[in-house]
Amino acid sequence: MIKALNEAEPDVFALMDYWTFDGWFALKRRLSEPDAPKLTKTVFPGIELRLAAPMKGRLNAHVLFSNELNDQILKDFLSHLRLAENSRPLSDGALIDFAKQVPDALLRYHGFKPEQVAADDAQAYMAGAKIAELTCDSYKEAIAKVPDEQAIGFMPYDTNDGLSDVKWTDHYAYFIGLVRCSPIFESRNLDVRAAFVGEETPGNAKFYVGIREGLKDVSRLVVAGSDAHCFVGIHGSNDRRGYGDFPSDKKTWIKADPTFRGLQQAILEPAKRSFIGISPPKLDHIAANKTYFIDHVMISKVQGSALASHWLGDVQLPLNSDLVAIIGNKGSGKSALADVLALLGHSRQTNHFSFLRKERFRGKAGEPARQFEGFIIWHDGTINTCNLNADPPAEMVEMVKYIPQGHFEDLCNAHVTGQSNAFENELRAVIFSHTDDAIRLGALDFDQLIEQQESTYRLQLNEFRKDLKRVNLEIATYENQLHPLVRKSLTEQLTLKRRQLAEHEAVRPAAIEKPSAELSPEQKTTAEAIEAIAANLKSLEDEHNKANEKASQLAAKSKAIKDVREQVRLLQRTYDQFVNDTSRDLDLLGLAVTDVAKIDLNLGTLAQFEEAFLAEQRTIGIRATAAEGERQELIGKQVEAKAKLDQPQLFYQNHLLAVQEWEKKYLELIGSSDSPETVKGLEARIAQIDALPELLNAHRSVRLALAGEVYDILDAQRRAREALFKPVQELIQGNSLIREEYKLQFKAKLGGSIDAFATSLFTLLKQNVGEFRGEDESLNTVRRLGEAADFDNREEAVVFAQALHDRISAAAATIGDRVEYGIDSMLRKDKSANEVYDLLFDLSYLEPRYSLTFQDAEIEQLSPGQRGALLLIFYLLVDRGRNPIILDQPEENLDNETVVSLLVPVLTEAKKRRQIIMVTHNPNLAVVCDAEQIIWSHFDRANSQKISYTAGAIESPAINGHVVKVLEGTKPAFDNRRFKYH
Numbered sequence: 001m002i003k004a005l006n007e008a009e010p011d012v013f014a015l016m017d018y019w020t021f022d023g024w025f026a027l028k029r030r031l032s033e034p035d036a037p038k039l040t041k042t043v044f045p046g047i048e049l050r051l052a053a054p055m056k057g058r059l060n061a062h063v064l065f066s067n068e069l070n071d072q073i074l075k076d077f078l079s080h081l082r083l084a085e086n087s088r089p090l091s092d093g094a095l096i097d098f099a100k101q102v103p104d105a106l107l108r109y110h111g112f113k114p115e116q117v118a119a120d121d122a123q124a125y126m127a128g129a130k131i132a133e134l135t136c137d138s139y140k141e142a143i144a145k146v147p148d149e150q151a152i153g154f155m156p157y158d159t160n161d162g163l164s165d166v167k168w169t170d171h172y173a174y175f176i177g178l179v180r181c182s183p184i185f186e187s188r189n190l191d192v193r194a195a196f197v198g199e200e201t202p203g204n205a206k207f208y209v210g211i212r213e214g215l216k217d218v219s220r221l222v223v224a225g226s227d228a229h230c231f232v233g234i235h236g237s238n239d240r241r242g243y244g245d246f247p248s249d250k251k252t253w254i255k256a257d258p259t260f261r262g263l264q265q266a267i268l269e270p271a272k273r274s275f276i277g278i279s280p281p282k283l284d285h286i287a288a289n290k291t292y293f294i295d296h297v298m299i300s301k302v303q304g305s306a307l308a309s310h311w312l313g314d315v316q317l318p319l320n321s322d323l324v325a326i327i328g329n330k331g332s333g334k335s336a337l338a339d340v341l342a343l344l345g346h347s348r349q350t351n352h353f354s355f356l357r358k359e360r361f362r363g364k365a366g367e368p369a370r371q372f373e374g375f376i377i378w379h380d381g382t383i384n385t386c387n388l389n390a391d392p393p394a395e396m397v398e399m400v401k402y403i404p405q406g407h408f409e410d411l412c413n414a415h416v417t418g419q420s421n422a423f424e425n426e427l428r429a430v431i432f433s434h435t436d437d438a439i440r441l442g443a444l445d446f447d448q449l450i451e452q453q454e455s456t457y458r459l460q461l462n463e464f465r466k467d468l469k470r471v472n473l474e475i476a477t478y479e480n481q482l483h484p485l486v487r488k489s490l491t492e493q494l495t496l497k498r499r500q501l502a503e504h505e506a507v508r509p510a511a512i513e514k515p516s517a518e519l520s521p522e523q524k525t526t527a528e529a530i531e532a533i534a535a536n537l538k539s540l541e542d543e544h545n546k547a548n549e550k551a552s553q554l555a556a557k558s559k560a561i562k563d564v565r566e567q568v569r570l571l572q573r574t575y576d577q578f579v580n581d582t583s584r585d586l587d588l589l590g591l592a593v594t595d596v597a598k599i600d601l602n603l604g605t606l607a608q609f610e611e612a613f614l615a616e617q618r619t620i621g622i623r624a625t626a627a628e629g630e631r632q633e634l635i636g637k638q639v640e641a642k643a644k645l646d647q648p649q650l651f652y653q654n655h656l657l658a659v660q661e662w663e664k665k666y667l668e669l670i671g672s673s674d675s676p677e678t679v680k681g682l683e684a685r686i687a688q689i690d691a692l693p694e695l696l697n698a699h700r701s702v703r704l705a706l707a708g709e710v711y712d713i714l715d716a717q718r719r720a721r722e723a724l725f726k727p728v729q730e731l732i733q734g735n736s737l738i739r740e741e742y743k744l745q746f747k748a749k750l751g752g753s754i755d756a757f758a759t760s761l762f763t764l765l766k767q768n769v770g771e772f773r774g775e776d777e778s779l780n781t782v783r784r785l786g787e788a789a790d791f792d793n794r795e796e797a798v799v800f801a802q803a804l805h806d807r808i809s810a811a812a813a814t815i816g817d818r819v820e821y822g823i824d825s826m827l828r829k830d831k832s833a834n835e836v837y838d839l840l841f842d843l844s845y846l847e848p849r850y851s852l853t854f855q856d857a858e859i860e861q862l863s864p865g866q867r868g869a870l871l872l873i874f875y876l877l878v879d880r881g882r883n884p885i886i887l888d889q890p891e892e893n894l895d896n897e898t899v900v901s902l903l904v905p906v907l908t909e910a911k912k913r914r915q916i917i918m919v920t921h922n923p924n925l926a927v928v929c930d931a932e933q934i935i936w937s938h939f940d941r942a943n944s945q946k947i948s949y950t951a952g953a954i955e956s957p958a959i960n961g962h963v964v965k966v967l968e969g970t971k972p973a974f975d976n977r978r979f980k981y982h
Contacts, residue, residue: 001027004231005041008244011258014046014064016225019090019129021045021074028071042258043067045074046154050161051178052084052133054171060161061139064184066150066260073146080142084133095128096121102131136174140181150260152267154184157222158192179214183267184221188250190276193222197271221270224250249278255322255932272908272930282912286321290380292882293321293915297341298375302387307371310946311361312336312388317949320933321379322911325926326919326949328937333947334919336361337937338404338888341917344376344384345400345884346392352406354888362389401881404888408871423859423871427850431746433880434727449724455581457717461710465842468706471699472837478696479822479833487689494682501669501679509658512651526641533638534656540631547620547627554613554620561610568601575599696821704798707841711794714750718792718848722748725850728878741905742873745853750797750846754786755779757845764831764839765823770811772826781807791846801840808836869903876910884915889925904929 005013015023024045030036045065053059065074081090085102088094099107104114112127143151155178156162163185168175187193191203195211198219204211226246233242241247253275256262266273275281286293299315301307312333328334336355343356355361362369370389377383384399386392407422428446435449443449480486579593586593671678676685725746732744758779767774771781782804789800808823815825823833839845852859854870862870875885907929910916920926926934933951940946 001231002030002037002039004243005039005043006037008041008242010041010226010244012042012044012254012263013243014044014225016046016048016062018048018050019095021047021071021078024074025071044260044263045069047077049081049139050133051136051139053136053166054174055166057165058133058161059163059166060156061134061178062154062156062186063143064152064154064263065146068260069146069150073150077142077146077151080138080145082135082138084135087135090134092125095132096124097128098132099124099128102127106131136178140177143181149264152184152263153182154186154223155179155182156186157196158189159186159225162186176214180216182220184223186225187222188224188247188276193276196220196222197274199271219270221267221274222276223252223274224276225252250276251278252276253280255280269930282322285913286379289882291378291382292884293379294319294341294345294884295377295379297337297344298377299340299372299388300375301371302373305371307368309368311368312340312372312947315949317935317951319915319917321915322932323907323929324915324917324933324935325923325929325931326917326935326937327921327923327926328939329921332939333937333949334921335404335888336947337935337949338402338886338917338919340374340388341376341886342400342402342404343388343392344374344386345402345886346384346396346398347400347402347886348398349402349404349407350391352402352404354404354406356388399883401875401879401883401885402888403871403875403885426874427746427852430874430879431725431728431850434731435724436727439724450721453720454717457713457720460713464706464709464713465838465844468703468710468842469834469838471703471706472834472841475696475699475703475837476822476833478692478699480824481689482692482696482821483824484820487686490682490686490689493677494679494686497669497677497679497682501666504662504666504669507662509655509662512655514652530638530641533634533641534660537631537634537638538660540627540634543627544624547624551617551620554617557613558610558617561606561613564606565603568603572599572601693821703837703841704802707798707801707843708794710841710843711750711797711846714843714846714848715794718748718750721848721850731878743853743855744870744873744878747851747853747858748848749851750791751849751851752791752845752847754783754845757786757839758782760845761836761839764828764836765808765826766828769815769826771807772811797843797846801843805837805840872903873906876906876914876916882914884917885910886917886919888919 015027017023024043027039027043031039044067047063047065049061049063051059051061063077065077078091079089082088083090083094083098085098086094088098099112099117107114107117107127110127110130112123112130116123117127118124140153143153158164163175163178163182166175185196187196191201192211194201195204195208196215196219198212198217200208224246226241226244228241228243228245230240230242233245234240235245238247246252254263254266255273255275256266296316296318298317299312301313315337326334326337333355339353339356342349342353350356356369358364366389370387372388373385374388375383375385432443432446432449439449443452575597578597582593582596586596669679671680673680673684675681725748729746732746761782762775762778765772767778772778785800785804785807790796791800808826809821812823812826813820823836827833827836852870852874854862854866854873857866859867859870872887875881907916907918911932918926918929918931923934936950938948938950940948
């Protein structure tokens with residue numbers, strides 16, 4: 001029998017003899033003998049009984065006992081049972097006497113001869129055992145009297161002689177009494193099993209509610225017994241089942257230590273800790289994915305080490321493939337083990353190691369870390385090894401997902417403050433992992449995918465922001481011109497010019513008559529010559545003015561040619577960029593560039609114009625030189641001729657010259673609208689300034705419109721990215737736990753760090769007035785506006801920029817001359833207003849970002865503990881990764897209550913497909929998270945040299961007195977009993 005037990009597949013057996021424990025006592029006796037073979041399996045004593053029941057047929061009942069009970073308790077159990085017919089305690093003698101008293105017809109019905117029963121006690125015992133029934137009450141009482149709950153009622157339900165044969169509608173109290181006192185039921189019907197453990201299925205939908213009400217919603221463990229009647233059976237024969245043979249391969253699997261306490265733990269969590277079938281899904285998953293599960297870890301001194309102290313020497317720990325909890329007080333070596341596992345798993349989080357760092361175990365010279373090496377052995381036999389003073393090579397594939405406390409800080413808190421993009425990068429990586437190949441189109445990571453999809457948006461943004469820069473520069477120019485001092489200065493200049501003009505008019509030469517004296521022929525000739533010279537000089541002056549005007553026009557045209565050429569160059573460059581950007585897509589479509597867009601540039605006309613303008617400019621230059629020579633020659637002749645005139649004629653000629661000079665100066669003072677230093681020029685300039693407010697308002701309207709256009713492009717980017725996480729969102733919608741309990745949703749939003757934006761802003765602006773006095777007040781002003789704005793709304797995003805602009809303008813107006821326009825008084829040295837306006841209105845501080853909402857709140861609104869929980873939910877349920885997760889629980893970001901209230905169901909779900917190693921100082925946390933394995937961590941403080949690890953049961957004396965807190969409103973309530981049996 002012992003040989004059969006050892007060679008059979010199951011790890012735990014229950015011996016079920018009718019009415020006795022004889023088989024159990026015989027096994028114990030044999031094992032106590034000096035020559036006995038060693039029993040390597042766990043065996044529980046049990047007993048099969050028959051209860052008096054209001055039913056057609058028989059009702060069997062079983063009881064399982066702890067293998068640690070002494071024999072007397074089992075014998076006492078028998079003495080508490082009562083025969084239904086006469087209330088005598090169950091014993092061999094009671095069964096013999098009972099058989100001798102039953103009617104002969106009943107003996108014959110069960111195949112016994114009355115005369116043999118009367119004459120032979122052995123026959124009478126067999127008859128009594130086959131016919132007798134026990135009272136139901138004594139069955140319940142006998143179980144209850146076994147100390148420390150070390151007896152468990154075990155009822156068949158829909159198997160032979162099971163409780164389902166009792167007509168519960170007629171005998172409800174009897175039926176429900178046995179249901180509620182039986183922690184274990186036997187059934188091979190998987191839909192019935194699901195109802196008992198609390199899982200509704202299409203097959204049990206009609207009776208699920210009724211069963212749960214009868215159980216008062218307390219689940220029961222369901223098993224399928226082998227009912228083996230021989231040591232080694234005949235394969236495939238239900239009539240000859242041996243140890244380990246199960247009907248229809250309905251094998252019973254229990255996930256717990258192979259102890260009676262392990263069975264009690266499974267009773268408390270039957271859905272999580274039991275399975276009926278060929279093999280549990282998790283074992284199949286491990287068998288198919290051995291490269292993703294750590295079998296055990298080893299740490300030892302390097303060969304030849306002279307180090308005397310032990311520290312981590314001789315560590316050998318098997319690791320469960322579900323949830324492993326590493327428990328210990330602060331400084332006991334929990335994080336040391338986590339760091340070592342992460343190092344050996346080639347984690348990228350070496351900068352967040354808390355134990356394997358220069359300030360601690362690695363020391364200044366790498367001591368004592370370099371004296372030790374670690375080994376991870378995976379289920380497929382692969383071994384990773386590394387010296388504890390060396391980081392894994394960068395080219396090694398990351399085999400574990402390590403989330404140390406420092407990484408939690410980066411991902412949770414730094415994301416909210418805008419100090420780090422680590423959290424969003426994690427989101428991007430997961431989104432990319434879910435993206436269909438048809439969308440990826442060869443992209444190797446998320447950034448490449450975005451580069452492919454958003455190049456058009458970036459080009460559009462560049463164009464609109466370029467226009468915005470131009471408008472902002474013009475606005476800043478207008479505001480500068482609207483400074484009160486500008487108009488005041490122009491007004492004063494105009495007043496001065498008008499005074500100069502009045503003074504000039506006051507000295508206008510008085511009109512004199514042309515001399516009437518008769519001139520000699522010679523004088524007459526001279527006078528006529530002088531008049532001709534004056535006319536020629538006037539003609540040359542007019543020609544000179546026209547030549548200057550023509551030269552200005554030609555200069556403007558030449559500049560226009562240069563500007564057009566530059567625009568043509570930009571157009572060609574844009575087209576070339578278009579060709580480069582679309583070539584791959586057009587090749588894929590089998591199209592040539594010219595099938596879609598052509599560019600036809602004709603610069604010949606510009607060249608002809610330019611050549612004509614240059615020739616004309618050369619002609620004007622030549623003529624100007626010649627005209628200047630003529631003018632000088634005429635002036636000389638004029639002087640010579642004047643010398644020949646008499647006094648009256650000379651006086652008259654000088655008068656004409658004076659009038660000419662006065663008119664010239666008068667015209668210079670009056671000027672024209674495009675002559676800035678003249679009366680008309682100043683009047684035109686003031687008129688322009690008077691018209692600027694309306695022009696400024698028009699430009700500001702254009703600016704807001706451009707900001708809106710920029711927003712629309714950013715929003716289009718956001719919507720494009722939103723489409724990328726559709727597969728992830730569908731995954732979430734397919735998981736009822738995430739969808740209904742946590743309401744976890746991906747969200748693509750337009751956002752950015754207000755603090756980072758404010759920092760950029762105040763590199764341009766002073767912080768010395770009003771709402772912008774001092775760093776804190778300035779930052780809070782921007783924060784308040786930012787927090788009030790919904791940047792996912794176009795109008796509110798643009799209003800935020802305008803509102804902040806108005807606050808800055810209002811603050812600027814309180815400084816100095818109290819200007820109505822502009823912000824120059826707020827600018828730092830060498831900064832310009834248009835730089836501020838560009839920062840405000842080009843919305844460069846907004847970008848499409850991925851975020852998560854959790855229970856209808858965005859991540860920025862969550863507490864650090866909730867953010868930590870959200871992060872783990874994300875990793876455990878959404879992330880497609882299969883590598884083991886090593887979590888060093890940060891107390892600030894992942895408090896114990898949050899773990900209990902939010903993460904227990906998540907951990908339960910996630911450990912179905914990946915290995916999880918959780919580091920915590922709280923043993924209770926390991927209990928409520930349903931850890932399959934506890935590793936106790938201990939540092940020998942007395943000798944300051946030994947960190948030891950022990951894989952053991954949770955009932956270790958190291959935590960005596962710890963009780964799992966019952967959390968109000970938590971379902972189920974975690975109590976000391978659950979803790980004790982873990």
